[in-house]
Amino acid sequence: xxxxxxxxxxxxxxxxxxxxxxxxxxxxxxxxxxxxxxxxxxxxxxxxxxxxxxxxxxxxxxxxxxxxxxxxxxxxxxxxxxxxxxxxxxxxxxxxxxxxxxxxxxxxxxxxxxxxxxxxxxxxxx
Numbered sequence: 001x002x003x004x005x006x007x008x009x010x011x012x013x014x015x016x017x018x019x020x021x022x023x024x025x026x027x028x029x030x031x032x033x034x035x036x037x038x039x040x041x042x043x044x045x046x047x048x049x050x051x052x053x054x055x056x057x058x059x060x061x062x063x064x065x066x067x068x069x070x071x072x073x074x075x076x077x078x079x080x081x082x083x084x085x086x087x088x089x090x091x092x093x094x095x096x097x098x099x100x101x102x103x104x105x106x107x108x109x110x111x112x113x114x115x116x117x118x119x120x121x122x123x124x125x126x
Contacts, residue, residue: 006069007069009046010070010071011066012073013073014069014070014072014074021036021039044075045081047071048078053065061073080099084096087099
């Protein structure tokens with residue numbers, strides 16, 4: 001149960017930080033392009049790269065709080081990037097490429113399918 005609480009608390013902080021960055025970018029005039037998403041994703045990648053080497057061995061609770069909880073809610077892009085990099089490091093370049101390209105291409109398709117389903121269910125979308 002304590003592990004779930006660590007993840008939940010970190011997740012609440014990560015989601016709040018993501019929301020705060022979104023508000024900050026709009027407040028400072030960064031509009032017309034998804035700057036908040038870029039800022040969150042790139043800073044999340046830096047943070048997972050910084051945190052993981054310190055936490056992977058012997059700091060399980062801190063790992064759950066920071067990597068799984070905070071960064072998991074802040075951005076899943078950091079984990080996606082780490083997973084891809086690890087595949088390269090394991091000598092599996094084809095798996096790394098599949099992981100790098102697959103979710104992006106399939107993600108577009110699934111968003112489109114979701115929009116089509118919402119339209120069929122009566123949503124008003126342009």
